[in-house]
Amino acid sequence: LAKTTQPISMDSYEGQEVNITCSHNNIATNDYITWYQQFPSQGPRFIIQGYKTKVTNEVASLFIPADRKSSTLSLPRVSLSDTAVYYCLVGAGTASKLTFGTGTRLQVTL
Amino acid sequence: DAGVIQSPRHEVTEMGQEVTLRCKPISGHDYLFWYRQTMMRGLELLIYFNNNVPIDDSGMPEDRFSAKMPNASFSTLKIQPSEPRDSAVYFCASSISGISNQPQHFGDGTRLSIL
Numbered sequence: 001l002a003k004t005t006q007p008i009s010m011d012s013y014e015g016q017e018v019n020i021t022c023s024h025n026n027i028a029t030n031d032y033i034t035w036y037q038q039f040p041s042q043g044p045r046f047i048i049q050g051y052k053t054k055v056t057n058e059v060a061s062l063f064i065p066a067d068r069k070s071s072t073l074s075l076p077r078v079s080l081s082d083t084a085v086y087y088c089l090v091g092a093g094t095a096s097k098l099t100f101g102t103g104t105r106l107q108v109t110l
Numbered sequence: 111d112a113g114v115i116q117s118p119r120h121e122v123t124e125m126g127q128e129v130t131l132r133c134k135p136i137s138g139h140d141y142l143f144w145y146r147q148t149m150m151r152g153l154e155l156l157i158y159f160n161n162n163v164p165i166d167d168s169g170m171p172e173d174r175f176s177a178k179m180p181n182a183s184f185s186t187l188k189i190q191p192s193e194p195r196d197s198a199v200y201f202c203a204s205s206i207s208g209i210s211n212q213p214q215h216f217g218d219g220t221r222l223s224i225l
Contacts, residue, residue, distance in 0.1 A: 030211075032211045034213060041218070041219075041221075042216075042218055042219075043114075043201050043203070043216025043217050043218050043219055044153070044201075044203075044214075044216050045216065046213035046214070046215070049211075049213055051211075087153070091211065100152060100153040100154075101152065102152050103152070103153075
């Protein structure tokens with residue numbers, strides 16, 4: 001089971017870059033790393049997914065070192081609307097239990 | 111696309127009553143997941159289906175919980191009898207294929223309160 005560890009909370013000012021790191025020491029060879037964002041009273045929403053090195057889309061970048069034991073979600077120039085809980089999810093195989101972990105609560109202020 | 115649709119959005123019922131939560135996955139998605147979210151335990155996977163067949167139900171907490179997927183466009187999660195500790199937000203999600211390498215699309219959940 002690829003358990004993940006993230007900081008419980010982070011604070012940032014609007015306009016700053018935010019980096020959230022997730023540790024997943026037991027990641028398996030076939031596992032992908034996926035990040036989700038969750039607002040209150042809503043389901044988690046997919047942000048980005050990667051397997052190795054760097055992935056970038058219109059909202060975020062994902063950095064994965066060569067050993068893949070951690071990953072960093074980078075949010076450029078956050079705004080107040082980025083205040084949410086961010087979850088790192090690592091696949092645990094087809095027959096194992098997926099664990100979202102506790103997530104990181106990001107608070108963005110002016 | 112309409113996204114994953116769950117109903118009801120809110121449910122309040124008394125202990126001992128049967129509760130049925132419903133989910134309509136995104137058309138064409140092969141996998142369907144049921145999750146439960148609480149402050150204490152976070153987001154937990156209860157069960158998931160592949161092509162309407164239950165694959166892993168090891169997260170279902172007790173025999174009081176059951177889930178079915180009679181066809182590709184509908185699934186139910188049933189609790190009978192319900193207990194106050196079942197109070198939580200229940201999410202349904204679907205993905206186009208796979209467990210790890212495809213993103214899951216979540217519904218907005220059912221907030222369940224058992225009195």
